[in-house]
Amino acid sequence: MDRFVSLQRKIAPEIGELIDIRYSILRHIHFSQPVGRRTLSSRLAEKERTVRSELEFLRQQGLLAVGPAGVSLTPEGERTFADLGEYVRELRGFARLERGLEERLPVARVVVVAGDSGRDPTVKKEMGRAVVRILRDIVEEGDIIAAGGGTTMAEVAAAIVPSGWPKGITVVPARGSLGEEVETQADTIAVTMAKRMGGAYRVLNVPDDLHPETISRIVDEPRIKEVLDLIKRARVVVHGVGTLEEMAKRRGITGDALEILTSRGAVAEMFGYYFDSDGKMVYYTPSMGIRPEDLAGKKLIAVAGGAKKAQAVLAVMKQQSREALVTDEAAARRMLELEG
Amino acid sequence: MDRFVSLQRKIAPEIGELIDIRYSILRHIHFSQPVGRRTLSSRLAEKERTVRSELEFLRQQGLLAVGPAGVSLTPEGERTFADLGEYVRELRGFARLERGLEERLPVARVVVVAGDSGRDPTVKKEMGRAVVRILRDIVEEGDIIAAGGGTTMAEVAAAIVPSGWPKGITVVPARGSLGEEVETQADTIAVTMAKRMGGAYRVLNVPDDLHPETISRIVDEPRIKEVLDLIKRARVVVHGVGTLEEMAKRRGITGDALEILTSRGAVAEMFGYYFDSDGKMVYYTPSMGIRPEDLAGKKLIAVAGGAKKAQAVLAVMKQQSREALVTDEAAARRMLELEG
């Protein structure tokens, strides 16, 4: 089989791109059906005509059907799409990517999904599903799970299938909200996850762009104290990774702070803490919630994709050893490039 | 693996053509290296520029190298070509073709090789090699082998590797020569086969476009009689298949005979005997050699390819049950179409 694939790569490498575009179209339809040609092309950053030709082809193959509201996968299309995941993994050598990263980074398990979440948002959904699969393996009865924020984490929460989870799970936000959209705040995500897992939740409900003194006062409040205590006791932590640019844009980091960050070589963010490319913490924003020193001994699952995030993910991975990393193909390849 | 292939056929069927042309180029180079671009393109019935592009690609893949006398396969190219045989069998579903024919025709074993011998002469070389592989299984010490004529049979003889054959083999022509080129006469082929197998041979050395009365007189000659006796006693028979058109052109069949042949629905020829599409003998040219009724009880191996010969091959296969049929992809697909 491996021989088969390498032979094919030798004799007809162009099938890679072919499969790529078609698989991403199928994936997109799978997650957004029914969906129109224009929406599809804009979201995939492909020209409308290209998408159209491929759509036509896939329809002729009996993989999708057109309805008044757009195209949908036929049952055969769904089946093919499901099978295609494994196929693409083989064809593009994901196993090799994963092993490469596992060797170079202190992570026990790396999972790579197809695509580039920087270009195709549905890739995040796939990453979400992969995280959920890992959670199924790890989570035990009575666990406390701390969840981070961000768009990727939101997809993790959305990917949880609400059945078959152990009892007595409690989900808490890993830290206060970051002034983002409510859907991507750690609080919201913790709630969604808890509900879907049939567990309990506690939230902080506190913005963390407050004055440091205000924060230290709030921390003493019994309700907050209880949540912070739960966070410290969490056995499992799931979180995304931020890049410096992203953070600077999303939260209005002042000129001073930004200057300090860049001068100290900060490239990555996690829970409001900033790390340089060696994984050393170089800065943090005053906040409440989990602290880096709390992470030791916990099962850490990081999830982040997109070629642009590769450097940041590397930095965070070096910060300390982890249980698992879920990323996408674009980030994985970039990371291996960067790490030699 | 099977799943893999069918999935690929579903999601990217165009790789078929891609592999096709590249494989046939590799095959051609393998058999004729070193060879030039122009020769290649004319023999493959492909445009020069197409061949050139593919050649460029294959060179970039490190599969072939250009010398002053033309292109040759690199060691890696040879290895890839060898592996590609199996790969192409899988990819194009030859196993299914073979099983389909085995079910529909009275043949114990069908072997399909890639390509169309009507378009690419090197496909005949592959068929030849396949026949030789079968002979290796079948031939025993002291066997008498009767060989037919034709270009395909010439390739069978050429494909015999002269070592490891049982002792005491005798090869005889199945019938007199047909006025063809000497290289493709049954006599010549029998000699070549015998020499390569390290065995003995006897030839007829008699053209069979003689007057019937002359023939019947020659048959009584002791030397001829002995050969004819050997032919009758042969345990293994290897032969090609002719189409009506081919025969009409190659031997100048007179208007009368041709009219009779067409009116009786003759479509196929073997050993100078003509068969209609049901495999019923409808005509024969006066000759000496093997007769249809002699075939029963012998191990028969038929070899013929090319889409144009499909109908003829079917007819001959129906004529009586056989040990093996070696054909090519084009003929196999056509045969299955014709047989529903």
Next chain:
DNA sequence: AGCCCCGGGACGCATAGCGTCCCGGCGGAG
């Protein structure tokens, strides 16, 4: 009722790749 997104049609254009010719060189045959 209105708006937006849907699929499908149409059409011009750009470009990749095709077809074709040519050249200088080398090797083998005579």
Next chain:
DNA sequence: CTCCGCCGGGACGCTATGCGTCCCGGGGCT
């Protein structure tokens, strides 16, 4: 030794494919 033929590589115009783009009528959701 010479010549012919085939070799690879270069060049170049053209065509046809497929891309980009706009438009239309329709239907569902708000």
